[in-house]
Amino acid sequence: MAATLVQPSGEIWEKIRVELKENVNTRDRDLQHMKEWLKKQPHLPDEWDEGRIMTFLRGCSFSLEKCKRKLDMYFTMRAACPEFFTERDVTRPELRDLMSRAQGPPLSGLTPNGRRVTVCRGLDKNLDMNQLNDAFKVALMIGDVRLKEEKEGVGGDIYILDASVVSPSHLAKLSPTAIKKFLICVQEAYPVKLKEVHVVNTSPVIEKVVNFVKPFLKDKIKNRIFIHSNLSELYNYVPKEMLPEEYGGNGGSLSDINEAWMKKLEEYTDWFKAQESVIAVEALRPGKPTNYDELFGIDGSFRQLSID
Secondary structure, three states, rough: OOOOOOOHHHHHHHHHHHHOOOOOOOOOEEEEEHHHHHHHOOOOOOOHHHHHHHHHHHHHHOOHHHHHHHHHHHHHHHHHHHHHHHHHHHHHHHHHHHHHHEOEEEEEEOOOOOOOOEEEEEEOOOHHHHHHHHHHHHHHHHHHHHHHOOOOOOOEEEEEEEEEOOOOOHHHHOOOOHHHHHHHHHHHHOOOOOOEEEEEEHHHHHHHHHHHHHOOHHHHHHHHHHHEOOHHHHHOOOOOOOOHHHOOOOOOOOOHHHHHHHHHHHHHHHHHHHHHOOOHHHOOOOOOOOHHHHHOOOOOOOHOOOOO
């Protein structure tokens, strides 16, 4: 089976350390600080594994304050969005069905500057928009596995979105609430450094989809979306040899990579179940509990979430 996440080494590893502002001499002290901080928060879990805390520190460029906000949001969103964070079992028929119609696995290798690349594509023109929450659930399951398995950290993430099956009827059924909740998760609750989003196999409807999503994105991310009319333009950003063969590359087939990820998610089934109770308990939060309606209010967009 293909390796799902090859870790950086050598020059790329060195480059990533600089980019993440990671000081090998002080990082253990920062980790200890975060562990002690967690213990003092009555509404958050007392214990959390060091590997995942380190992934958060790296994703926050070792800013302790930013890391605290992200971690707090991570546990808060787990409580606020049961539709994403419960019943995370890829053997369930609904998730199996979704997996046969859509794929979104990270590629195993890294770009020369240490970025992790994820390719998302639908395989079925009749993709059901009611499955949107399940699609987001699987994306966040992969995110949680990466929190554990990115042992050395990466210099950022690149997403390639293949729009070939997207149709106007999909646009009509998009749920702003689901999209907004998911984008709050990705932008505020996970230690993701989103560097580029590339949309390929585009059609006139894609511009509408992008405009639909843009209000929910931070400004700096809005400027990192590239729409390509020609696949060869993508090779200027992601080396052709690491892309899957479906995109003219030598990186194996996307279906095989996706299958390897399905097996991995299945192996984590018991772990996902155990994680369901690892959430923020709002009744114990010092001060005012989080108001979910306010958090997800479609009006006001990200006003109350201007983290970073």
